[in-house]
Amino acid sequence: MNDNFVIQTKTLIDELKAVCASYGLGNDGNEFKIISQVFLYKFLNDKFAYEVKKLKPELTTSNNWEADIAKMKESEYQLLKFQLGESTAFLKPHQLIGYLFNRQEEPDFAKRVDDTLIDIAVSNNDLFAVKTEDGQKIQLFERLTEYVSSKRDAFAKALFNKLTLFNFENIMGEGFDFFSTIFEYLIKDYNSDAGGKYAEYYTPHAVSKIIANILVPEPTSNVTIYDPSAGSGTLLMNLAHAIGPDKCTVYSQDISQKSSNLLRLNLVLNNLVHSIENVIQGNTMTDPYHKQDNKLRHFDYIVSNPPFKLNFEDDVDTLNKKENKARFFAGIPNVPKKKKESMAIYTLFLQHIIYSLKEGVGKAAIVVPTGFITAQSGIEKKIRQKIVDSKMLAGVVSMPSNIFATTGTNVSIVFLDAANKENVVLLDASNLGTIVKEGKNQKTVLTEEEEIKIINTFTKKEAKEDLSVVVSYDEIKAKNYSFSAGQYFEVKIEYIDISAEEFTAKMNNFEAELKSLFIDSKSLEEDIIENLKGLKYE
Known part of the structure; x- marks a missing residue:
């Protein structure tokens, strides 16, 4: 990874945030919309430039390539649209950053900027729009300068002065590690959804890496990957990277429009534009969108870090409908009378994922509260029984406490594999990692060596003292369907x-x-x- 490019890109993000702060938008709810969309516009502009110059190498030595392509005949320019391919937004000469920058002293510059963004969004709607569950399209851009109450022209100028300081063309060849670092930095101040239903936008790197490497131990291609509570798509991006962006198609759904917009940006940065059409903003539990032959679609790989507890009281009647009985085979969690927000919604996602796996071959990884793996009764126990009796458990990894800085809940990762009919790996990684301070919270960080140790132990099905056991389905049944490695460790007697x-x-x-x-x-x-x-x- 080019450290200089990382620093330059982070500096651009910081400069855009500084502009927002100067115009009264610091920590404002609309700051996120402005930063993310301006950043995306800059990236699409430079990606267009990068691809056009590959088609017309003579433009690389031009003093003003924007002016040169503006002189092209309309028919020749339209030909570029077909030559570029569908991963690049098609921009017209007057929509380029350089063109607008040179007109910032003209009247109504803010209106010109907003009109340009809307025009780009409309003309690229088919490829870049996120859909809602009822078929509406959420386009790329909004009228961003209207979030400023006054001095809109000055605000637009300030943004464009920052956009010309750095060129993304130089980093188009960088890979997943680079763009995942940039994406994490871009959203770090917006990684929550106060008052919303789905609150986690970014799954920790260690969790994402472990999941991707365990799910894809060897090359595969032409597969579908899915997340029913996608957030910003961290798990999906890591999985797609492990498979190869050109070897998989991404499907997702999330109730939050904010997170769906973040996911779209993530897909653009990671060469997965072809999957944007499969990004759906909507309630997966009540209105699952992805279907095939009028039935819920089944996927090769599913990953999910679902919300653990939320108040879904208003949806209970819908969830209990006859058509959902097969999907929610273990039942609908109760709504606690005194603390309705403690409804164990993650059990619904687990059941939905089991139902959505391709029969015989599907694989999945789901982050769950560690209490799930030993619950002695209720829906949790029924789900574990279903997994074991159907022989679709690959194993479980119990993570260290505080692996998420934002929650004190201990988490485990349940790995499903419809093809695994024999031994199961149960791994207790709770003693690994180092505690570090992150803001006001404590967070446990795994070293790269510890991550590799977990991955290799799991994929090789190794039994290691005080770390992992390899057990049969019958042994799990004998332990009341417990998925906790600690309950299978042998009591050691020293002679x-x-x-x-x-x-x-x-x-x-x-x-x-x-x-x-x-x-x-x-x-x-x-x-x-x-x-x-x-x-x-x-």
Whole structure:
């Protein structure tokens, strides 16, 4: 990874945030929309430039390539649209950053910028729009300068002055590691959804890496990958990277429009534009969108870090409908009377994922609260029984506490594999990692060596002392369907070879110590009795 490019890109993000702060939008709810969309516009502009210059190498030496392509005949320019391919947004000469930058002193510059963004969104809607569950399209851009109450032209100028300081063309060849780092930095201040239903936008790197490497231990191609609670798509991006962006198609759904927009940006950065049409904003539990032959679609790979507890009280009647009985085979969690937000919604996602796996070949990884793996009754127990009785469990990894800085809940990763009919790996990684401070919270961080240790132990199905066990389905049934590695660790008894004389000496020593303890106890008892006799009661 080119560290200089990372620094430059992060600097651009910081500069855009500084502009927003200067115009009264710092930590404002609309700051996220402006930063993410301006960043995306900049990236699409430079990607267009990068691809056009590959088609017309003479433009690389031009002093003003934007002016040169503006002189092209309309028919020749339209030909570029077909030559570029569908991963690149098609921009017209007057929509390029350089063109707008040179007109910032003209009247109504802010309106020109907003009109341009809307035009780009409309003309590229088919490829870049996110759909809602009822078929509506959420286009690429909004009228961004209208979020500023005054001095809109000055605000637009300030943004464009930052956009010309850095060129993404130089980093188009960088890979997943680069863009995942940039994406994480871009959204770090917006990684929550106060008051919303799905609150986690970014799954920790260690969790994502472990999941991707365990699910894809060897090359595969032409597969579908799915996340029913996608957030910003961290798990999907890691999985797609492990498979290869050109070898998989991404499907997702999430109730949050904000997270769906983040996912779209993530797909653009990671050469997965062809999957944007499969990004759906909507409620997966009540209105699952992805279907095939009028039935819910089944996927090769599913990953999910679903919300653990949320109030879905308003959806209970819908969830209990007859058509959902097969999907929610273990039942609908109760709505707690006093704390409705504690409804165990993750159990619904688990059931939905099991139902959505391709029969016989599907694989999945789901982040769950660790309490799930040992619950003795209820929906949790029924789900574990279904997984074991159907012989579709690959294993479980119990993670260290505070692997998520934003929650103190201990988590485990349940790995499903419809093809795994024999031994299962149960791994307890709770003692690994180092605790570090992250803001006001503590977070446990795994070293790269620890991540590799977990991945290799799991994929090789190795039993390691105090770390992992390899058990059969029958053994799991005998332990009341427990998925906790600790319940299968053998009790170790150490045997030491000693002579008869040594044994007698040790026994005599134990006997002497025991006599001494009895004497001390007798003396203490006599002192207590004497003290009690001396007490006078009135």
